[in-house]
Structure formats: structure tokens, C-alpha cells
Amino acid sequence: MAVVLKLDGVSKSFARVEKNDITNALENINLEMHSGEFISLVGTSGCGKSTMLRLIAGLITPTTGTLTVNGEKIEGPATSRGMMFQQHTLFPWLTVEKNIAFADTMAGKNKEQASVDEVNRMLKVIGLENFRVDYPAQLSGGMQQRVALARSLICKPEILLLDEPLGALDSFTRMNMQDEILNLWKENKQLVIMVTHDVDEAIYMGTKVLVMEPHPGRINNIIDIDLEYPRNRASSKFVEYRRQILDLLHFGQKED
Ligand SMILES: Nc1ncnc2c1ncn2[C@@H]1O[C@H](COP(=O)(O)OP(=O)(O)OP(=O)(O)O)[C@@H](O)[C@H]1O
Ligand SMILES: [Mg+2]
Structure with missing residues (x-):
């Protein structure tokens, strides 16, 4: 079944009792995602990536806003939303x-x-x-x-949530596994949302790359990756996407 996942005005805060303050892990996230999309989530440590996946998995509830799948509110975990933890x-x-x-x-x-x-x-x-x-x-x-x-x-699962699924792998195994995951995704046409710290991996795999910012966690940019699969990591368009995303993450290279 085709699914539409919607996040409407979703925020999540955590109380830090010992410091008597709160962490705004996510603030006002508005997103719509569909079956057949492969969403890569990138952003620096602590910007709320795992929190976003946990909300979608139904493991935690938002402080404000709603999450729905085909119009039905997410109120807890379901086998149709599978998660691989960090x-x-x-x-x-x-x-x-x-x-x-x-x-x-x-x-x-x-x-x-x-x-x-x-x-x-x-x-x-x-x-x-x-x-x-x-x-x-x-x-x-x-x-x-x-x-x-x-x-x-x-x-x-109709919605597959992957939290840095390949982070512990050597680069050769990692590239093989990227292709294997893409093959399964093409076969099953589900919605995949994958967190990665590797910008190349995000571009190589994603139909879209969501770039997040910390404090409070929010979406800074959504980039549609307009490249055919299988993708060539050395193509000029690929390299341009890499430059654009690194810039957004504030790691842009200065021109010589
Ligand atoms: N259960 C919790 N209780 C208190 N604070 C939390 C909890 N979970 C997350 N946070 C806080 O929310 C913020 C976002 O955390 P989150 O785990 O979503 O980050 P992340 O983007 O996945 O980071 P990383 O890339 O390091 O995995 C952090 O400041 C973290 O300290
Ligand atoms: Mg995380």
C-alpha cells in the first residue's frame, strides 16, 4: 500500500532536570514523505536525527504537532514502521x-x-x-x-527507518551494502528514511537529502537529487551536490 507520512508542526523537547532547563531536540518540523522515496538525513551530532526517527517509529511522542500515516495519527510502534537503531x-x-x-x-x-x-x-x-x-x-x-x-x-516495512545503518563498516563493504539496500528498496518501493554522517552516501542513495541544523533541531534545506541510479560518485553533478551540502553544513571549501 502506498503511504504518505506527514509531520505537521512537530517539536520535541527533553527536560534536563539536573540543569533545570530543556533541550529543544526538534522545532517546528513540517514534512511530507511518500512511498518510493529514499530520504537521506544529514546534520551534525545532536541536531535531532535519531529523535525524528524515534518519533516516526512511535517510540516517543512529540511535544507539539502531529505525525500521521495516510491521515492516521502515529500513536505507538507498528510493524509497518521498522527501525534499525544506531x-x-x-x-x-x-x-x-x-x-x-x-x-x-x-x-x-x-x-x-x-x-x-x-x-x-x-x-x-x-x-x-x-x-x-x-x-x-x-x-x-x-x-x-x-x-x-x-x-x-x-x-x-512500508516505512523503513535506518539510523546510521552502515556506520561500522569498512568503505568497501559499505559501498556494497549501499547497493544492496538500494536494490531491495527498488524491489519493495517502500519509504526509506536513512540517517548518515557520510555526505557521499546521502547523495549516492537518496532521492532527497534533508540537511538539518542543531539548537534547536530543524530542517535547513531539502535537496532533490536529480541523478539516475546507479549513480556515479565522480560525475560533475554529484560533485556539485556534495559541494552544496557541505556548504549547508558549514564545511564548504574556500575556492583556491
Ligand atoms: N531521551 C533523551 N533525554 C534527554 N535528551 C535527549 C534524549 N534524546 C535526545 N536528547 C537530546 O536531543 C538532542 C538531539 O538528540 P539526537 O539523538 O536526536 O541527535 P542526533 O542528531 O541523532 O545525533 P548523533 O548524530 O550524535 O546521533 C541532543 O541534544 C540530545 O542530548
Ligand atoms: Mg543519532
Whole structure:
């Protein structure tokens, strides 16, 4: 089903009791996002990216404003809105394949064989077919992160929320995983919202890049990335987008 996700005047403040003040993590966010879009969220640490994903996931409620999916208010978590957390949360007592299958079971899709096929496919996508019976503690940080990613992808949620999903990976694995995520997105045509600190990754993957600003957290700019997939990181248009976004993040290079 096609979805429209709307944020209307959304703000989120957190009380800091010990300092007797509040943090305005997000202020007056107005956004509309649709199935088939791949939204990259970039911005400096603390500008409210994870807070925005948690609000959409229904894990926290806004201080003001409303979030809706197809006109219905988000009032809590739902399997149609899947989230991969910044600090991934694998079950240490389950093997790689059982960690991945667990998500499918939770989503109520546990038709035994279908689940086994999907788990096998996901193990292939993340390149860990030979580690299916290993436990998380036996894996490297990057491998654990790929298992967590597979767990969020297997449920095929209508809205997929990824919080720095590739941050722990070496650059080669990272580029492969970018392509794998894009392939799954093209197949499922869901709405993906992905936080990344990597401007190239944001441009390479996103149909749009949202640039955020901190204190209070807000959206500074929305840039439509008008490039065909697969994208060429060295093309002049790509390089121009990079320059534009780095400028907005105040990391612009001075001309020689
Ligand atoms: N549960 C919480 N209680 C109090 N303050 C919070 C809470 N969650 C977030 N904040 C504050 O809200 C602001 C935004 O936090 P958030 O985690 O959304 O940032 P972020 O953009 O994801 O940063 P990073 O890139 O470092 O992950 C920060 O100032 C943070 O201290
Ligand atoms: Mg964060």
C-alpha cells in the first residue's frame, strides 16, 4: 500500500532536570514523505536525527504537532514502521540466522518455509552465509551491524527507518551494502528514511537529502537529487551536490 507520512508542526523537547532547563531536540518540523522515496538525513551530532526517527517509529511522542500515516495519527510502534537503531540490539543468545528470523516471527509472518527462504536471502545480501550459526559475540562490529540491518530489511516495512545503518563498516563493504539496500528498496518501493554522517552516501542513495541544523533541531534545506541510479560518485553533478551540502553544513571549501 502506498503511504504518505506527514509531520505537521512537530517539536520535541527533553527536560534536563539536573540543569533545570530543556533541550529543544526538534522545532517546528513540517514534512511530507511518500512511498518510493529514499530520504537521506544529514546534520551534525545532536541536531535531532535519531529523535525524528524515534518519533516516526512511535517510540516517543512529540511535544507539539502531529505525525500521521495516510491521515492516521502515529500513536505507538507498528510493524509497518521498522527501525534499525544506531546502537544495534542483537540478541546475544540467538545465532545470526535466528536473530534475523526473529524479526520475521515478530511481524507475524512466520510461515516456516517462507521465513527460511527469506533468511537465506538476507544472509546472502549481507554476505554472512558462512556465519549463520555463529553468535553475535563471535562477530566483528561491522558483521553485527549487517545482521541488525538484515533484521530490519526482512520484515519489508512500508516505512523503513535506518539510523546510521552502515556506520561500522569498512568503505568497501559499505559501498556494497549501499547497493544492496538500494536494490531491495527498488524491489519493495517502500519509504526509506536513512540517517548518515557520510555526505557521499546521502547523495549516492537518496532521492532527497534533508540537511538539518542543531539548537534547536530543524530542517535547513531539502535537496532533490536529480541523478539516475546507479549513480556515479565522480560525475560533475554529484560533485556539485556534495559541494552544496557541505556548504549547508558549514564545511564548504574556500575556492583556491
Ligand atoms: N531521551 C533523551 N533525554 C534527554 N535528551 C535527549 C534524549 N534524546 C535526545 N536528547 C537530546 O536531543 C538532542 C538531539 O538528540 P539526537 O539523538 O536526536 O541527535 P542526533 O542528531 O541523532 O545525533 P548523533 O548524530 O550524535 O546521533 C541532543 O541534544 C540530545 O542530548
Ligand atoms: Mg543519532
